[in-house]
Structure formats: structure tokens, C-alpha cells
Amino acid sequence: MRNETLDLPRRMLMGPGPSEVHPRVLAALSRPTLGHLDPAFVRLMDDIVHRLRTTFQTNNQLTFPVSAPGSAGMECCFVNLLEPGDSVIVCINGVFGMRMKENVERCGATPIVVEDAWGTAVDPAKLRAALKANPAVKTVAFVHAETSTGVQSDAAALCAVAREFGALTIVDTVTSLGGIDVNVGAWEADAVYSGSQKCLSCPPGLSPVTFSERAAARVKERRTKVQSWFLDLSLVMGYWGDGKGGGRTYHHTAPVNALYGLHEALLMLHEEGLEQAWRRHSLTHRALVAGVEAMGLKMKVDAAVRLPQLNLVEIPEGADDATIRRRLLNEFNLEIGSGLGIWAGKVWRIGLLGQSATPAYVLACLTALEAVLHASGARITAGRAYAAAHAVLNS
């Protein structure tokens, strides 16, 4: 043990999350702690709930941040909506779909997998076929923005197919919320979770969730208790309230300072405007792609399905994955992400999430990557990335 206060480096966070946290949000984290039932804190909770509804584009009453990271938000959706013996269609096109399947199994339910290849979107036609073949299915789960592949699926279309068959939907928007259009109201999605550390640009540790009235009704009609006391919606909502200023019941002690940070981050997002934030993500994404391609590197997935906020770049011949990432980290204080699962060692994941989606970060990333790759003897075209990205940013 070192008997000293932390001496931490200052990184540029351009991996798959956490993303850059703005000094305003960092400052909010360090406000004096209030009691979790203090009237001043309860007002803040109400404001967070309103702002999350705005961000998810929904009027869902049951909207709040789970007091734990995105994986717990995922689990919150599954343990509340499923009961043992249920059949659930899980659409898998990457790591986080696989994690959904794990959740289904651990609820004692039976997953029916609709699989699409890594790097492709979930296919609504396959989902329809699976629903036709399995009339007992009451729940469909899919990932809107696959963090392992950088692919977005058509959430509106998938929710519409599920609705045709009377199935409720569980939708992972961990990486999408705040970066691209997440319209829970228009999609009529039923249980949706996200994370604080992606396009909302908070530190990790909170998972915003929202549940439709259909989802709330299903929770009320459960024959069995929710297997998690901590994540039981019927109990958690006694604390987060009915949205009408009703009384608060102690459930667990909320992570007060983390919620200060979430509030400030949502405030900043709304000051900018949701649509302006999406445009910023799109612009910086196009600039990054222009620079990457000007170097002769290849984007891993088709332009039609790319997430602007998470860019998968193929590792070029002659470049060693770990060495390049280590040099970027040690020499430039720049973090980019490694590949996950079957794509480990084959791609880098460059995040333009939330506050990391800025022209300065794009240019710094491109020039650092170019320099390190060039010096390592990788086969790239040097000297063109900056101008290519610059042209897009000024277009």
C-alpha cells in the first residue's frame, strides 16, 4: 500500500467507455453529500427523472437510474419482466446479446436465440419468423447499439415486429442513449436500459432505465417474487416515487454524489439539445472515418449500420494490437479500446461517446495513431489523415 493520495494521469478517453467526463460533472460529484431522504435531494431526484424521460423521449412514469452499472440495469429489466418457465427470444449479434441470454437463463426462463453475424444488424425478418415459430414467447430482447461490434439495429422495426405478436421488448441502449436517436415513446419499447458512462459522459456506476405501462402491468401480475430484492421494481419505485410528488419510502441508500454527476451531465446534454448532440456525434464520426480511410485503414462494419459513437477499425498488417495501444496510452495519454470476443486482436474500438465526440479529440486521435503506426512499420499511408478529417469538420 502506498500511503499517499492518488496521483493519476489525465487520459483522453476514446475507448468504448467510460468517456470523457466534463469538468462541470466532475465538480458536481464533489458537492457535499446529502441524506438520501433530504427534501433538497428529493427535488434533485425528481429533476433527474424528468430529464431521463426527456432523454429517452418517453412519458413512462417508471423511469429512474438504477444504483449500479449498466449490467445491473440489464438485470433489472430481465428479473422484473421474466418468470421461471417463460420463453424469451434473444437476438444476438455480439457480446451484449450473449449477456442477455445469460440473464434469461439465470431467471429460469428459456432463451430462443435469433442470431445474426457479428458486424451485421439484427434482422427483423428473422425475428418475425422466430415469433411465428414460437407462439408462447412473451418477451423479445435485443441490443440497439452493440458495443462489441459498433453496429446499430433498427429498434423501431424490431419493436414493431414484437408488438405484432403481443410480445414485450427489452432493449439495450447502453451505448446509444445521447449519441443517436433513442425514441422509447415512438418505438413503444417496454423495458429499456442504458449506462451513465457512454454518451451521457458521466463516470460509470449508474444505469438509467424506463418501463412502459405494459411492462409495469406485467410486473404487477407476477406469480413469483422478483429474484433480486435490490432490483425489485415494486420496491425501488417506493423510493423514486410515483412522479406526482408522493411520499418516499426507504429502500436502499441511493448513490447521492454519483446522482449529482448524472444530473449535471443531463443538464449539459439538454443545454446543447438532443438533436444537436446527435449531429455532433455524426460529424465527428464522419471526420474520424475520413481520416482512418485516408491512412489506408479499413472500417470493420458497413457504413449503413455503423454507430457514429463507436468506430471499429481493422488492425492493419504489421501492427501489434497491444503495443500500439500501450504506446498511445503511455506516450499520448490516449485510450482506445481493444476488440472483444471473436474480434479480439483484430480491431480497435474508437469511441466518440458524449464529451469525447469533439473535433479536437478526433484530430488528436488520428495524428497520434498515424504517428505510432508509421513508426511501428505498419502498412499505412502517412500524411493525409489530418487534412481529410479537417475537410469534413469544416464542411
Add this chain to the structure above:
Amino acid sequence: MRNETLDLPRRMLMGPGPSEVHPRVLAALSRPTLGHLDPAFVRLMDDIVHRLRTTFQTNNQLTFPVSAPGSAGMECCFVNLLEPGDSVIVCINGVFGMRMKENVERCGATPIVVEDAWGTAVDPAKLRAALKANPAVKTVAFVHAETSTGVQSDAAALCAVAREFGALTIVDTVTSLGGIDVNVGAWEADAVYSGSQKCLSCPPGLSPVTFSERAAARVKERRTKVQSWFLDLSLVMGYWGDGKGGGRTYHHTAPVNALYGLHEALLMLHEEGLEQAWRRHSLTHRALVAGVEAMGLKMKVDAAVRLPQLNLVEIPEGADDATIRRRLLNEFNLEIGSGLGIWAGKVWRIGLLGQSATPAYVLACLTALEAVLHASGARITAGRAYAAAHAVLNS
């Protein structure tokens, strides 16, 4: 929604938690966010693990903070150690024992309750009788420091009885860790959880846990998967490491900034020294009791079982619970806790947790309480509390 940054009051936190957070810890929270796999962050994780072992007084390899509040730490212990069909003895002498029973049921196990009256400690003789009568029991759960009643039980004795019968123990030290002696090594306790927001004086949101080798072996021998993916020890430990500098596997994204705070709080606790911190809690407790009794108020539980860090004071005749607490909050920025469960409306819970256990807080609390009670027409003796507490503090 108010379009503005937070304007929050500055409270003196003397409820049952969260406790006062030191400015050093608040400042640590606002350090720039690092990636959860950044080598600089991994070094910090190692340091936290070492410091938690020191704090729990154990060499247990499986020691780390769960990325969620104490309730999730509780659930982590139960879902990993229990399997459906298990019989579990749950000792109940307050609200948190009842929550343990809920956890047992939600794991599909059968709770056998050993009940003691509110305000009394768990009786080792009753536990022994229950273990004799139920030879199939493999697990015993009890609360070391009951936050609802301010009572401490004899953890060493209870663990010894459980061991006689070959049962593993799950021990709640949420309110005790850092305030009184918690000696996991000497107790030979098996699964122990705590919370960040009590005597460790961090913001709420983290739950330190530690598991013995016997507990780890039981997790390895499970016939069924742990029902929570998020809390599955076999997965979480791939991230927190083997304590020997081995590789880290991504599981969930750790709450990076909250962990900065925990690190700084543990550093402060170790600078002071565990035993000195216990002495400080004891001294401020005796001063508070002297002042409370000099006012003619009554402590709710016997001196022999009182927790120094959580003081239950009977609400005197003529005093309205909510009015008094509201005046303390609004006029003095002082938060004290209300009663829970069957003691709601009958007691106040005055916390001297961690950084709140100071002479200044004791004196401020006593004088404010005396003034408000006196002005409200409650039957108390005014003018003596300050001198009585002062005498103890200077003894």
C-alpha cells in the same frame, strides 16, 4: 425542470448514514475519470483490496467492493452462497435481519428464523438450539450492527456456534466496519458485507465484501449458476484479480470515480489507525449519551449492547417527531434519523458514523436538539447537556 446547476445546502449528517464525507474524499471523487482497465486504475484497485483486507482484519483473497450499495453487497453474499432448497438460519433482531430473510427466500432457499426482541442482541444460545434442531442447515446469517435498533451482537460468539455445527456464516457489518472492532479473521466469518456510507464516510454506492476460503470453495462447488450475473463472484473476481497481479478480464464497468473516493477514505482511516478511530467513536458516543441523559431523555437500548456509532434516543412526551426533525434540518442544517419499522415515531437515530464522530458534531447536535425541544414545549431539562458532554470529552 430547473435549468441550472445544483444549489445544495450543506448539512451536518447525523442520521444512520450517509455520514459526513471529508473534503479530501469529495475532492478525490472529482479526479479525472480513467478507463476501468487502465494500468493506473488497476494499481488503485489493488491498493483498495489491500486496504479493505486491513480494515476487515482478514487475509481473505476474495475481498473487494461490490459496485453498488450495501443492499447489493448483502445480495452478493446470499446469491453466491445459497442454492435452491438450502435451509438457512436467519437471526432477526431488527429490519436488516428481516431483509436477510427476504434474500434467502428469493434465492429459493428456506429461512429458519431465530428471533430476538428489537433492542436486544442476537442470542448465541438460541442459535445453538436452532442448529441442533435443524441439522440440515449449512448457513447462518446475522447482523453484527443492527442499524434499525442501534444494537451490536457478539459476532465472534455467533460465528463460533455456527462453526461447531459446520455452518458457514453471512455477517452484516454495514454499520460496524470502521466504527467498532470488525475482525473477520478472528471471527472466522465466511461472507461479510459492509457499506461505504457509514463509518467509512464515503458517499453511498459501494459495498465492501470479503469471503473466506470455505465460502470460495462452496461457490466453486455449486450445482446451479448464481442467479445474478452482475453479482456472480466467479465472474466479478476475473476483474478484481487474484491478488497476485494476474490478468484482468472485463466483467462490468467499475464505478471509477466512486472508487477514488473509497480509496481516499480508506487512506484517511489508516492514517488515523483503526483502533484510534474506534476510540474516537466511543468517546463521542459517551459524550452524546451524557448530554442526552442530562436533558432527561432516555437512550432506547441497554448500555451493554449499544453501538457507539448509532444512538437511539426515545422521543420525549410533548415532542412531535417530524416537526423536531424538520426544524433541526431547516434551521440548523442538521440531519438526524427517524425510527424504522415498529419504532417509527418512537425514537430518533443519531449517528456518530466515521467523520461525523467528532466533538464539534456532538456539541452542535446536543445544543440544537435541546433548543428545539425546549422551544417546542417538550418535557426536558434545559441548560445541562453542553456541560455534561463537555466533561466527557475532556475527561
